[in-house]
Amino acid sequence: MQPILRVESVHKSFDTTQILKGVSFQIEEGDLVSIIGPSGCGKSTLLRCLNGLETIDSGTIEACGVRMERKPGAPEIPDEIAHRLRRNVGMVFQQYQLFPHKTLIQNVMLAPMVVKGVKLDEAAANAERLLRKVGLYEQRDRYPINLSGGQQQRGAIARALAMAPKIMLYDEPTSALDPGLVDEVLDVMKELDAEGMTQIAVTHEMRFARDASDYIIFMEKGDIVEISDEDEIFTNPKDPRTRQFLRRFA
Numbered sequence: 001m002q003p004i005l006r007v008e009s010v011h012k013s014f015d016t017t018q019i020l021k022g023v024s025f026q027i028e029e030g031d032l033v034s035i036i037g038p039s040g041c042g043k044s045t046l047l048r049c050l051n052g053l054e055t056i057d058s059g060t061i062e063a064c065g066v067r068m069e070r071k072p073g074a075p076e077i078p079d080e081i082a083h084r085l086r087r088n089v090g091m092v093f094q095q096y097q098l099f100p101h102k103t104l105i106q107n108v109m110l111a112p113m114v115v116k117g118v119k120l121d122e123a124a125a126n127a128e129r130l131l132r133k134v135g136l137y138e139q140r141d142r143y144p145i146n147l148s149g150g151q152q153q154r155g156a157i158a159r160a161l162a163m164a165p166k167i168m169l170y171d172e173p174t175s176a177l178d179p180g181l182v183d184e185v186l187d188v189m190k191e192l193d194a195e196g197m198t199q200i201a202v203t204h205e206m207r208f209a210r211d212a213s214d215y216i217i218f219m220e221k222g223d224i225v226e227i228s229d230e231d232e233i234f235t236n237p238k239d240p241r242t243r244q245f246l247r248r249f250a
Contacts, residue, residue, distance in 0.1 A: 003026035003027060003028050004027060004028060004029040004063065004064060004166065004167065004198050005026060005027045005050070005061075005062070005063045005064075005167060005198070005200075006026040006060070006061075006062045006063075007023055007024055007025050007026065007050070007059070007060070007061055008024050008059055008060040008061075009022045009023075009024055009058070009059040009060065010022070010023045010024070010046070010049060010056050010058070010059035010060070010061060011023075011056065011057045011058045011059055011072075012042075012045055012046075012049060012054060012056055012057050013057055018222055019042045019045045019222055020042050020045060020046055020049070020056075020222050021221075021222040021223050022059070022223075023042075023046060023059075023219075023222075023223070023224055024224070025217060025224060025227060027198065027200070028198075029166075029196075029198050030193075030196045030197070030198055031198055031199075031214045031215070032189070032193040032198075032199045032200075032201070032212055032213050032214050033199070033200045033201070033213060033214060033215060033216070033217060034200075034201050034202075034203050034208070034209035034212075034213040034216045034217070035047070035200065035201065035202045035203070035216075035217045035219060036202075036203065036204070036206070036209055036216060036217070036218055036219070036245075037218055037219035037220050037225075037245065038220060038245060041219045041220050041221055041222065042219055042221075042222040043202040043219055044171050044172070044202055046202075046219070047091070047169050047171050047200065047202050048091075048171075049061060050063065050089060050167075050169060050200070051063075051082075051085055051086050051089040051090075051091050051169060052068065052077075052081070052082025052083070052085045052086055052089075053082075053091070055070075055076050055077055055082075056068065056070055056077070057070065057072065058070050058071055058072040058074075061085075063085060063088060063089055063166075063167060064085075064088035064089065064166045064167065065088075066081065066084045066085045066088060067081075068081055068082070068085065087115075087163065087165075088165055088166045088167065089165055089166070089167045089168075089169060090160035090161065090163055090165035090167070090168050090169065091160060091168075091169040091170075091171065092153070092156050092157055092160050092168065092169070092170045092171070092173050093156070093171050093173075094171050094172040094173065094175050094176055095176060096144070096149070096152040096153050096155065096156045096176075097156065098144040098152055098155055098156060098159070099144075100143065100144050100145060101143075102143070103140065103141050103142060103143055104131065104136060104139055104140050104141070104142055104143075104144070104147065104155050105124070105127045105128065105131060105140040105141065107144070107155060107159050108126075108127035108130055108131065108155070108158050108159045108162050109123040109124055109126075109127045109162070110159075111159065111162060111163055112126065112162050112163060115163070116163070123162075126162060127140075127158070127162060128140065130158040130161050130162055131155075131158055133158065133161075133188075133191075134154040134155070134157055134158045134188050135154065135184075135188075136151060136154055136155055136158065139151060139155075148181060149176060149177045149178065149181055150177055150178075150181030150182075150184035150185060151184075153173055153174070153176075153177065153181075153184075153185045154184060154185060154188055157173075157185070157188055157189075161192075166198060167198045167199070167200065168192065168197055168198070168199045168200070169199075169200050169201075170189070170199065170200070170201040170202065170203070171202050172202055172203060172204065173185055173189075173201065173203070174186065174203070174205055174208075175204060182205065186205065186208045186212070189201065189208075189212065190212050193212060201213075206234075206246075206249040210231070210234055214229070215227060215228060215229045215233075216228060216229070216233045218233065218237075218239075218241075218242045218245065220241050220245070225239050225241050225242055226238055226239045226241075226242045233246070234246060
């Protein structure tokens with residue numbers, strides 16, 4: 001089967017600090033992949049590269065038929081290629097970033113109307129469907145300030161889904177939530193997985209990573225140390241760095 005996402009020898013630096021050191025992996029359609037590792041290891045930077053929010057220094061990212069390739073020292077990848085990539089690769093951030101002056105349903109409707117030219121009635125109907133999916137239909141006319149953190153994050157997922165992405169990326173989607181609200185968001189991700197949505201989550205939620213992932217990527221210092229299925233990496237990690245990291249969650 002052709003992978004829906006292929007990453008090959010991706011490098012990324014900020015000034016003189018090397019963040020990604022030749023990262024390579026691929027995933028197939030319908031996979032739910034968790035990326036774990038210590039803070040500062042490059043997880044979030046990798047995720048931002050996957051949908052063109054950060055320009056890679058070199059390497060190849062190919063997702064949903066859109067290819068970004070850059071050789072060392074070559075000019076930056078054109079913006080239009082990153083824009084094409086983002087039409088297929090949605091992203092949910094740690095901070096919900098809903099527009100505070102718009103209601104929840106207006107937040108979900110906005111991007112399809114502006115970016116894709118979807119008509120008002122169609123955008124509204126799709127937004128209502130998605131808000132039902134994430135359990136927020138009754139809150140559709142509320143402003144973000146009147147929603148809990150878990151509700152705002154589920155709203156952010158609905159907003160990303162409104163663009164009909166083929167891949168969903170999550171950057172620590174539960175880290176800003178109170179513990180009691182975490183499962184609200186994780187349950188939505190599990191439901192999307194059951195429906196066949198391809199998802200990649202940077203997460204510190206080891207219980208979710210183990211229970212829901214098809215496999216797990218462990219990163220340290222800008223490298224992928226180990227890629228393994230969810231049971232093996234917790235029960236029999238191959239690399240001592242993986243064992244050391246997971247020991248704190250035992």
